[in-house]
Amino acid sequence: MLDTLFKKRLSDEVLAKYFVNGILNTIEQGFNEIKSFLEEDPAFVTPPDLKDARNGHFAMIVIAGNIGELSNTFSPSQQKSLMPVIFNMLADSLGMEEKDFKELYNDYAAFMKRVNYPSKVTLYSMSKGMFHKYGLNEYQENYFKSLNTPNPLFIKRMDEIMKNFLWNWDAFFKRYKVY
Template sequence: MLAIFGRKKITESQVADLFVNHTLDVVDQGWPVVREFIIDSAEFAVAPEIEEEDYGKFLMIILAVNFSYIPKHFEAGVDREIIRKSVERFAQIFDITPEEFAKKLKDYKSFLSRVNHPSSKMRYSVPKGIFFKYHLNTYQEDYFQKLNTPNPIFLKNLDEVTRHFIWDWNSFKEKFKVKELTA
Protein backbone atom coordinates (compact mmCIF):
# COMPACT_ATOMS: atom_id res chain seq x y z
CA MET A 1 0.00 0.00 0.00
CA LEU A 2 1.31 3.44 -0.90
CA ALA A 3 1.69 5.74 2.05
CA ILE A 4 0.31 9.26 1.56
CA PHE A 5 3.64 10.99 2.11
CA GLY A 6 6.02 8.11 1.90
CA ARG A 7 7.33 5.22 -0.03
CA LYS A 8 5.45 2.11 -0.99
CA LYS A 9 6.07 -0.65 1.54
CA ILE A 10 7.08 -4.02 0.14
CA THR A 11 8.42 -7.21 1.65
CA GLU A 12 11.83 -8.79 1.13
CA SER A 13 10.08 -11.45 -0.91
CA GLN A 14 8.55 -8.82 -3.19
CA VAL A 15 11.96 -7.18 -3.62
CA ALA A 16 13.39 -10.56 -4.64
CA ASP A 17 10.55 -11.09 -7.12
CA LEU A 18 11.05 -7.65 -8.65
CA PHE A 19 14.82 -8.14 -8.81
CA VAL A 20 14.60 -11.58 -10.43
CA ASN A 21 11.86 -10.78 -12.92
CA HIS A 22 13.20 -7.38 -13.93
CA THR A 23 16.77 -8.62 -14.33
CA LEU A 24 15.68 -11.55 -16.50
CA ASP A 25 13.51 -9.27 -18.65
CA VAL A 26 16.22 -6.65 -19.12
CA VAL A 27 18.87 -9.23 -20.03
CA ASP A 28 16.48 -11.04 -22.36
CA GLN A 29 15.62 -7.79 -24.17
CA GLY A 30 19.10 -6.27 -23.97
CA TRP A 31 21.33 -9.20 -24.93
CA PRO A 32 20.67 -8.84 -28.69
CA VAL A 33 21.75 -5.18 -28.49
CA VAL A 34 24.92 -6.02 -26.54
CA ARG A 35 25.75 -8.92 -28.87
CA GLU A 36 25.26 -6.76 -31.96
CA PHE A 37 27.38 -3.99 -30.44
CA ILE A 38 30.23 -6.44 -29.83
CA ILE A 39 30.02 -7.97 -33.31
CA ASP A 40 29.91 -4.54 -34.99
CA SER A 41 32.66 -3.03 -32.84
CA ALA A 42 35.33 -1.37 -34.98
CA GLU A 43 38.00 -2.17 -32.40
CA PHE A 44 38.16 -5.80 -33.51
CA ALA A 45 40.26 -6.94 -36.45
CA VAL A 46 37.70 -9.67 -37.15
CA ALA A 47 34.03 -9.63 -36.13
CA PRO A 48 33.56 -11.82 -33.04
CA GLU A 49 31.43 -14.91 -33.42
CA ILE A 50 28.86 -14.96 -30.64
CA GLU A 51 25.75 -17.08 -30.91
CA GLU A 52 22.44 -15.34 -30.30
CA GLU A 53 21.49 -18.01 -27.73
CA ASP A 54 24.78 -17.62 -25.84
CA TYR A 55 23.57 -15.10 -23.28
CA GLY A 56 24.08 -17.26 -20.18
CA LYS A 57 27.54 -15.89 -19.40
CA PHE A 58 26.28 -12.35 -19.89
CA LEU A 59 23.35 -13.02 -17.56
CA MET A 60 25.65 -14.44 -14.87
CA ILE A 61 27.99 -11.43 -15.14
CA ILE A 62 25.06 -9.05 -14.70
CA LEU A 63 23.69 -11.11 -11.81
CA ALA A 64 27.05 -11.30 -10.02
CA VAL A 65 27.51 -7.54 -10.19
CA ASN A 66 23.94 -6.76 -9.16
CA PHE A 67 24.03 -9.22 -6.26
CA SER A 68 27.26 -7.60 -5.03
CA TYR A 69 25.47 -4.26 -4.62
CA ILE A 70 22.60 -5.54 -2.45
CA PRO A 71 24.55 -5.49 0.86
CA LYS A 72 25.63 -1.90 0.16
CA HIS A 73 22.04 -0.69 -0.04
CA PHE A 74 20.13 -2.66 2.59
CA GLU A 75 20.57 -3.22 6.30
CA ALA A 76 22.23 -6.38 7.55
CA GLY A 77 19.69 -9.14 7.75
CA VAL A 78 17.42 -7.54 5.15
CA ASP A 79 20.18 -7.81 2.55
CA ARG A 80 20.79 -11.47 3.36
CA GLU A 81 17.09 -12.27 3.13
CA ILE A 82 16.73 -10.53 -0.25
CA ILE A 83 19.79 -12.42 -1.52
CA ARG A 84 18.54 -15.75 -0.13
CA LYS A 85 15.10 -15.37 -1.68
CA SER A 86 16.55 -14.19 -5.00
CA VAL A 87 18.95 -17.14 -5.10
CA GLU A 88 16.05 -19.52 -4.44
CA ARG A 89 14.01 -17.99 -7.27
CA PHE A 90 16.87 -18.05 -9.77
CA ALA A 91 17.69 -21.65 -8.82
CA GLN A 92 14.08 -22.65 -9.42
CA ILE A 93 14.06 -20.90 -12.82
CA PHE A 94 17.30 -22.61 -13.88
CA ASP A 95 16.19 -25.95 -12.42
CA ILE A 96 19.17 -26.30 -10.08
CA THR A 97 19.50 -26.24 -6.31
CA PRO A 98 19.96 -22.94 -4.49
CA GLU A 99 23.39 -24.20 -3.38
CA GLU A 100 24.43 -24.84 -6.98
CA PHE A 101 23.24 -21.40 -8.06
CA ALA A 102 24.95 -19.73 -5.09
CA LYS A 103 28.22 -21.48 -5.98
CA LYS A 104 27.95 -20.42 -9.62
CA LEU A 105 27.26 -16.86 -8.50
CA LYS A 106 30.25 -16.94 -6.13
CA ASP A 107 32.49 -18.27 -8.92
CA TYR A 108 31.41 -15.44 -11.23
CA LYS A 109 31.97 -12.81 -8.50
CA SER A 110 35.45 -14.21 -7.90
CA PHE A 111 36.20 -14.25 -11.64
CA LEU A 112 35.01 -10.65 -12.02
CA SER A 113 37.15 -9.52 -9.09
CA ARG A 114 40.21 -11.12 -10.70
CA VAL A 115 39.72 -9.64 -14.17
CA ASN A 116 38.86 -6.24 -12.69
CA HIS A 117 41.91 -6.07 -10.40
CA PRO A 118 43.14 -3.59 -9.14
CA SER A 119 39.82 -1.73 -9.42
CA SER A 120 37.26 -2.58 -6.78
CA LYS A 121 34.35 -0.98 -8.65
CA MET A 122 32.25 -3.94 -9.72
CA ARG A 123 30.44 -1.95 -12.39
CA TYR A 124 33.65 -1.78 -14.42
CA SER A 125 34.02 -5.54 -14.24
CA VAL A 126 31.09 -6.05 -16.62
CA PRO A 127 32.91 -5.21 -19.89
CA LYS A 128 36.05 -7.02 -18.74
CA GLY A 129 34.02 -10.06 -17.75
CA ILE A 130 32.31 -10.10 -21.14
CA PHE A 131 35.68 -9.73 -22.88
CA PHE A 132 37.18 -12.76 -21.15
CA LYS A 133 34.09 -15.01 -20.90
CA TYR A 134 33.39 -14.63 -24.62
CA HIS A 135 37.08 -15.04 -25.56
CA LEU A 136 37.14 -11.75 -27.46
CA ASN A 137 40.93 -11.49 -27.34
CA THR A 138 41.18 -13.80 -30.36
CA TYR A 139 39.38 -11.18 -32.49
CA GLN A 140 41.57 -8.22 -31.55
CA GLU A 141 44.43 -6.55 -33.38
CA ASP A 142 47.81 -8.20 -32.79
CA TYR A 143 49.01 -5.53 -30.35
CA PHE A 144 46.21 -6.03 -27.83
CA GLN A 145 46.00 -9.75 -28.56
CA LYS A 146 49.65 -10.25 -27.56
CA LEU A 147 49.06 -8.27 -24.36
CA ASN A 148 45.95 -10.38 -23.67
CA THR A 149 44.19 -7.21 -22.66
CA PRO A 150 41.06 -5.55 -24.00
CA ASN A 151 41.33 -2.50 -26.21
CA PRO A 152 40.51 0.37 -23.79
CA ILE A 153 38.28 2.07 -26.36
CA PHE A 154 36.23 -1.11 -26.67
CA LEU A 155 35.98 -1.39 -22.87
CA LYS A 156 34.82 2.21 -22.53
CA ASN A 157 32.22 1.81 -25.26
CA LEU A 158 30.98 -1.52 -23.90
CA ASP A 159 30.72 0.03 -20.44
CA GLU A 160 28.40 2.68 -21.88
CA VAL A 161 26.19 -0.05 -23.36
CA THR A 162 26.14 -2.31 -20.29
CA ARG A 163 25.78 0.28 -17.52
CA HIS A 164 22.01 0.15 -18.00
CA PHE A 165 21.94 -3.44 -16.74
CA ILE A 166 23.07 -2.44 -13.24
CA TRP A 167 20.29 -1.94 -10.72
CA ASP A 168 19.82 1.59 -9.39
CA TRP A 169 19.18 0.61 -5.80
CA ASN A 170 19.22 4.26 -4.65
CA SER A 171 16.30 5.06 -6.93
CA PHE A 172 14.58 1.83 -5.85
CA LYS A 173 14.88 2.82 -2.18
CA GLU A 174 13.44 6.27 -2.92
CA LYS A 175 10.27 4.57 -4.19
CA PHE A 176 10.05 1.59 -1.84
CA LYS A 177 10.56 0.85 1.83
CA VAL A 178 11.35 -2.76 2.64
CA LYS A 179 9.47 -4.15 5.59
CA GLU A 180 10.93 -7.21 7.22
CA LEU A 181 8.81 -10.30 7.54
CA THR A 182 9.80 -12.92 10.02
CA ALA A 183 9.40 -16.43 8.69
Protein backbone atom coordinates in the same frame (compact mmCIF):
# COMPACT_ATOMS: atom_id res chain seq x y z
CA MET B 1 7.45 14.61 3.07
CA LEU B 2 4.17 13.28 1.72
CA ASP B 3 6.05 11.10 -0.75
CA THR B 4 7.53 9.05 2.07
CA LEU B 5 4.11 8.62 3.67
CA PHE B 6 2.61 7.14 0.52
CA LYS B 7 5.45 4.89 -0.60
CA LYS B 8 4.54 1.25 -0.69
CA ARG B 9 6.48 -0.80 1.89
CA LEU B 10 7.85 -4.06 0.51
CA SER B 11 8.68 -7.34 2.21
CA ASP B 12 11.90 -9.19 1.39
CA GLU B 13 9.96 -11.60 -0.81
CA VAL B 14 8.29 -8.87 -2.86
CA LEU B 15 11.52 -6.89 -3.15
CA ALA B 16 13.38 -10.02 -4.29
CA LYS B 17 10.62 -10.76 -6.80
CA TYR B 18 10.90 -7.27 -8.34
CA PHE B 19 14.69 -7.52 -8.39
CA VAL B 20 14.92 -11.03 -9.85
CA ASN B 21 12.20 -10.53 -12.46
CA GLY B 22 13.64 -7.16 -13.47
CA ILE B 23 17.15 -8.55 -13.86
CA LEU B 24 16.00 -11.62 -15.79
CA ASN B 25 13.84 -9.50 -18.11
CA THR B 26 16.72 -7.15 -18.93
CA ILE B 27 18.98 -10.13 -19.61
CA GLU B 28 16.45 -11.71 -21.94
CA GLN B 29 15.71 -8.47 -23.78
CA GLY B 30 19.27 -7.17 -23.87
CA PHE B 31 21.44 -10.05 -25.03
CA ASN B 32 20.80 -9.60 -28.75
CA GLU B 33 21.65 -5.90 -28.40
CA ILE B 34 24.89 -6.82 -26.65
CA LYS B 35 25.77 -9.29 -29.42
CA SER B 36 25.13 -6.63 -32.08
CA PHE B 37 27.28 -4.13 -30.22
CA LEU B 38 30.14 -6.61 -29.89
CA GLU B 39 29.96 -7.64 -33.54
CA GLU B 40 30.10 -4.01 -34.69
CA ASP B 41 32.63 -2.57 -32.24
CA PRO B 42 35.53 -0.86 -34.06
CA ALA B 43 38.07 -2.12 -31.50
CA PHE B 44 38.03 -5.52 -33.18
CA VAL B 45 40.13 -6.20 -36.29
CA THR B 46 37.64 -8.84 -37.37
CA PRO B 47 34.07 -8.92 -36.09
CA PRO B 48 33.51 -11.49 -33.34
CA ASP B 49 31.42 -14.42 -34.52
CA LEU B 50 28.67 -14.47 -31.91
CA LYS B 51 25.72 -15.66 -33.98
CA ASP B 52 25.61 -18.94 -32.06
CA ALA B 53 26.57 -17.40 -28.70
CA ARG B 54 24.19 -18.13 -25.87
CA ASN B 55 23.28 -15.74 -23.11
CA GLY B 56 24.48 -17.91 -20.20
CA HIS B 57 27.72 -16.04 -19.54
CA PHE B 58 25.99 -12.70 -20.01
CA ALA B 59 23.22 -13.73 -17.62
CA MET B 60 25.60 -14.81 -14.88
CA ILE B 61 27.78 -11.70 -15.31
CA VAL B 62 24.73 -9.45 -14.95
CA ILE B 63 23.41 -11.48 -12.01
CA ALA B 64 26.78 -11.55 -10.23
CA GLY B 65 27.29 -7.83 -10.80
CA ASN B 66 23.88 -6.93 -9.44
CA ILE B 67 24.14 -9.20 -6.42
CA GLY B 68 27.59 -7.77 -5.73
CA GLU B 69 26.13 -4.27 -5.76
CA LEU B 70 23.64 -5.15 -3.00
CA SER B 71 26.37 -4.55 -0.42
CA ASN B 72 26.53 -0.91 -1.57
CA THR B 73 22.78 -0.52 -1.11
CA PHE B 74 21.71 -2.54 1.92
CA SER B 75 23.04 -2.96 5.44
CA PRO B 76 24.57 -6.32 6.40
CA SER B 77 21.43 -7.28 8.34
CA GLN B 78 19.20 -6.39 5.39
CA GLN B 79 21.44 -8.40 3.07
CA LYS B 80 21.31 -11.35 5.46
CA SER B 81 17.52 -11.53 5.17
CA LEU B 82 17.31 -10.61 1.48
CA MET B 83 20.07 -12.73 -0.07
CA PRO B 84 18.58 -16.18 0.65
CA VAL B 85 15.29 -15.11 -0.93
CA ILE B 86 17.09 -13.76 -4.01
CA PHE B 87 19.23 -16.89 -4.38
CA ASN B 88 16.19 -19.12 -4.02
CA MET B 89 14.20 -17.19 -6.63
CA LEU B 90 17.10 -17.06 -9.09
CA ALA B 91 17.78 -20.78 -8.70
CA ASP B 92 14.09 -21.56 -9.30
CA SER B 93 13.94 -19.22 -12.30
CA LEU B 94 17.00 -20.84 -13.85
CA GLY B 95 15.82 -24.39 -13.10
CA MET B 96 18.68 -25.14 -10.72
CA GLU B 97 19.10 -26.36 -7.19
CA GLU B 98 19.90 -23.46 -4.88
CA LYS B 99 23.20 -25.06 -3.83
CA ASP B 100 24.28 -25.42 -7.48
CA PHE B 101 23.24 -21.86 -8.28
CA LYS B 102 25.21 -20.46 -5.31
CA GLU B 103 28.27 -22.39 -6.48
CA LEU B 104 27.87 -21.02 -10.02
CA TYR B 105 27.36 -17.50 -8.67
CA ASN B 106 30.48 -17.79 -6.48
CA ASP B 107 32.50 -19.00 -9.48
CA TYR B 108 31.41 -16.02 -11.58
CA ALA B 109 31.89 -13.53 -8.74
CA ALA B 110 35.43 -14.83 -8.14
CA PHE B 111 36.19 -14.77 -11.87
CA MET B 112 34.96 -11.19 -12.22
CA LYS B 113 36.97 -10.10 -9.18
CA ARG B 114 40.08 -11.75 -10.63
CA VAL B 115 39.83 -10.21 -14.12
CA ASN B 116 39.07 -6.81 -12.60
CA TYR B 117 41.92 -6.77 -10.06
CA PRO B 118 42.96 -4.32 -8.58
CA SER B 119 39.80 -2.32 -9.34
CA LYS B 120 36.70 -2.98 -7.27
CA VAL B 121 34.25 -1.23 -9.59
CA THR B 122 31.45 -3.66 -10.43
CA LEU B 123 30.75 -2.13 -13.82
CA TYR B 124 34.36 -2.68 -14.92
CA SER B 125 34.25 -6.28 -13.75
CA MET B 126 31.11 -6.88 -15.81
CA SER B 127 32.69 -5.43 -18.97
CA LYS B 128 35.92 -7.34 -18.49
CA GLY B 129 33.96 -10.49 -17.68
CA MET B 130 32.12 -10.21 -21.00
CA PHE B 131 35.42 -9.70 -22.81
CA HIS B 132 36.96 -12.84 -21.35
CA LYS B 133 33.93 -15.15 -21.24
CA TYR B 134 33.06 -14.51 -24.89
CA GLY B 135 36.68 -14.94 -26.05
CA LEU B 136 36.95 -11.47 -27.55
CA ASN B 137 40.73 -11.22 -27.19
CA GLU B 138 41.28 -13.16 -30.42
CA TYR B 139 39.50 -10.44 -32.43
CA GLN B 140 41.63 -7.52 -31.22
CA GLU B 141 44.65 -5.89 -32.79
CA ASN B 142 47.92 -7.68 -32.05
CA TYR B 143 49.16 -5.27 -29.38
CA PHE B 144 46.21 -5.83 -27.04
CA LYS B 145 45.91 -9.47 -28.06
CA SER B 146 49.51 -10.11 -26.95
CA LEU B 147 48.76 -8.48 -23.61
CA ASN B 148 45.56 -10.53 -23.26
CA THR B 149 43.82 -7.38 -22.11
CA PRO B 150 40.90 -5.48 -23.60
CA ASN B 151 41.44 -2.31 -25.57
CA PRO B 152 40.62 0.55 -23.15
CA LEU B 153 38.40 2.19 -25.76
CA PHE B 154 36.38 -1.00 -26.05
CA ILE B 155 36.05 -1.24 -22.26
CA LYS B 156 34.85 2.35 -22.07
CA ARG B 157 32.13 1.66 -24.66
CA MET B 158 31.26 -1.64 -23.00
CA ASP B 159 30.91 0.10 -19.62
CA GLU B 160 28.40 2.51 -21.15
CA ILE B 161 26.30 -0.41 -22.32
CA MET B 162 26.68 -2.62 -19.26
CA LYS B 163 25.58 0.13 -16.89
CA ASN B 164 22.10 -0.36 -18.36
CA PHE B 165 22.11 -3.83 -16.81
CA LEU B 166 22.79 -2.65 -13.26
CA TRP B 167 19.67 -2.29 -11.12
CA ASN B 168 18.80 1.36 -10.47
CA TRP B 169 18.18 1.37 -6.72
CA ASP B 170 17.75 5.15 -6.55
CA ALA B 171 14.77 5.04 -8.90
CA PHE B 172 13.39 2.02 -7.06
CA PHE B 173 13.60 3.72 -3.64
CA LYS B 174 11.78 6.77 -4.97
CA ARG B 175 8.78 4.56 -5.49
CA TYR B 176 9.03 1.94 -2.75
CA LYS B 177 9.99 1.85 0.90
CA VAL B 178 12.01 -1.17 1.90
CA TYR B 179 12.49 -1.46 5.70
